[in-house]
Amino acid sequence: MHKDPNPAAAPSPGVSGAAAGALDMDAFWMPFTASRQFRTAPRLLAKAKDMHYWTPDGRQVLDAVAGLWCVNAGHSRPKIVRAIAEQAEEMDFAPPFNMAHPKSFELATKLVALAPEGLDKVFYTNSGSEAVDTALKMAIAYHRARGEGQRTRLIGRERGYHGVNFGGISVGGIAGNRKSFGTMVGGVDHLRHTHDLKKNAFSRGLPEHGAELADDLERIVALHDASTIAAVIVEPVAGSTGVLLPPKGYLERLRAICDKHGILLIFDEVITGFGRLGTPFAADYFKVTPDLMTVAKGITNGCVPMGAVFAKRAIHDVFMQGPEHVVEFPHGYTYSAHPLACAAALGTLETYADDGLLTRGAKMAVPFEHAVHSLAESPHVIDTRNIGLVGAIELESIAGAPGKRAFDIFRACFERGVLIRTTGDIIALSPPLIVEESHIDQAISTIADVLKTAA
Numbered sequence: 001m002h003k004d005p006n007p008a009a010a011p012s013p014g015v016s017g018a019a020a021g022a023l024d025m026d027a028f029w030m031p032f033t034a035s036r037q038f039r040t041a042p043r044l045l046a047k048a049k050d051m052h053y054w055t056p057d058g059r060q061v062l063d064a065v066a067g068l069w070c071v072n073a074g075h076s077r078p079k080i081v082r083a084i085a086e087q088a089e090e091m092d093f094a095p096p097f098n099m100a101h102p103k104s105f106e107l108a109t110k111l112v113a114l115a116p117e118g119l120d121k122v123f124y125t126n127s128g129s130e131a132v133d134t135a136l137k138m139a140i141a142y143h144r145a146r147g148e149g150q151r152t153r154l155i156g157r158e159r160g161y162h163g164v165n166f167g168g169i170s171v172g173g174i175a176g177n178r179k180s181f182g183t184m185v186g187g188v189d190h191l192r193h194t195h196d197l198k199k200n201a202f203s204r205g206l207p208e209h210g211a212e213l214a215d216d217l218e219r220i221v222a223l224h225d226a227s228t229i230a231a232v233i234v235e236p237v238a239g240s241t242g243v244l245l246p247p248k249g250y251l252e253r254l255r256a257i258c259d260k261h262g263i264l265l266i267f268d269e270v271i272t273g274f275g276r277l278g279t280p281f282a283a284d285y286f287k288v289t290p291d292l293m294t295v296a297k298g299i300t301n302g303c304v305p306m307g308a309v310f311a312k313r314a315i316h317d318v319f320m321q322g323p324e325h326v327v328e329f330p331h332g333y334t335y336s337a338h339p340l341a342c343a344a345a346l347g348t349l350e351t352y353a354d355d356g357l358l359t360r361g362a363k364m365a366v367p368f369e370h371a372v373h374s375l376a377e378s379p380h381v382i383d384t385r386n387i388g389l390v391g392a393i394e395l396e397s398i399a400g401a402p403g404k405r406a407f408d409i410f411r412a413c414f415e416r417g418v419l420i421r422t423t424g425d426i427i428a429l430s431p432p433l434i435v436e437e438s439h440i441d442q443a444i445s446t447i448a449d450v451l452k453t454a455a
């Protein structure tokens, strides 16, 4: 579908950037990086096109993870690149408070047309983390505006990942955050996670067992009383903590319990949004519509930072009261609706539409599922699982060194020209939605080879 500009592994004349040896790497404090290890063997990327990266010395690397779950249309797509360049030329910045620019409205109209029915309003942020904290604030302020100011409690889920800001790490369920960053936002509780390998290992698609785990919300309601709870936030499919799939019927049950108790349901679709499961959003896949939905990543194909919160019209409308000159929702960022981000998002939506990418994952999910599960018998593998164009291979941890086995495999795969992602001892795959079967075969056979010799 998309030709590689430099299919050979030979050095590419178009690749720019210093080789690792020439770089002064002292000043940059890298995010989420094993920095001391990185400096001993830096992994640098200098160029990207469609399904591939190239290193500064011209080595081609297959991107089996869409950058970081975000480059859904593949890299450096012409319509997106052009839209950003033209926008930078025309207008670099417009203040977003009590001011606006036309593309922000144009984009919102298009996003709402794409979103699950009823999510009629869009609030812009610059990242998934900001979208999450925005949605949590929206939920609390919504209840206050309608006279239930005591509904401030937020419910997340164990092993949930909702970005790195204080709201997000508080509703998130990652133990390491609690260890590193101390006191979380108060008034938060957590549902149990749904990952149960004893019952569901090697499931193809959604696991059979565990819908009843949604009833954990009833336990929390009984403990705190529904009248104190503002919202529940979950990833429809938890991505960053290792691709944890909702058991069949789980999300429907969660929706019903939220409705019963007047609790808002927030879907964090930062990963699942924009075609990852073979439908535009996970809400479409599961036929469960949340009250608020957070997105980022694929909204601009990863080209310019942007996030957003979709809200039901009824939630938005509750804010529309009081004197007209007063700000109704005192929240926003200097770069909300940034012109470059809006232009990139418009180019992205056009590219998705041109290539039918928001549903292409449904077709490619079939060979992808087959390929992911072909690793079931490989050494160290204790589970393979998949949904849409997301796959995971879970490995047995080395005693006393959790995460080391997968990290070594990540490094070995990169050496062999395939970029994968690991979290703990779980390998996660999420290729761009333009992926072809030959790319899937290359990624899976590389992982299989590496597993054969892995410690």
Ligand SMILES: Cc1ncc(COP(=O)(O)O)c(C=O)c1O
Binding pocket: 126, 127, 128, 129, 130, 132, 161, 162, 163, 164, 235, 239, 240, 268, 269, 270, 271, 296, 297
């Ligand atoms: C579900 C989910 N929410 C929020 C975030 C945070 O997004 P960002 O890194 O853009 O802040 C992520 C990032 O991976 C995510 O997967």
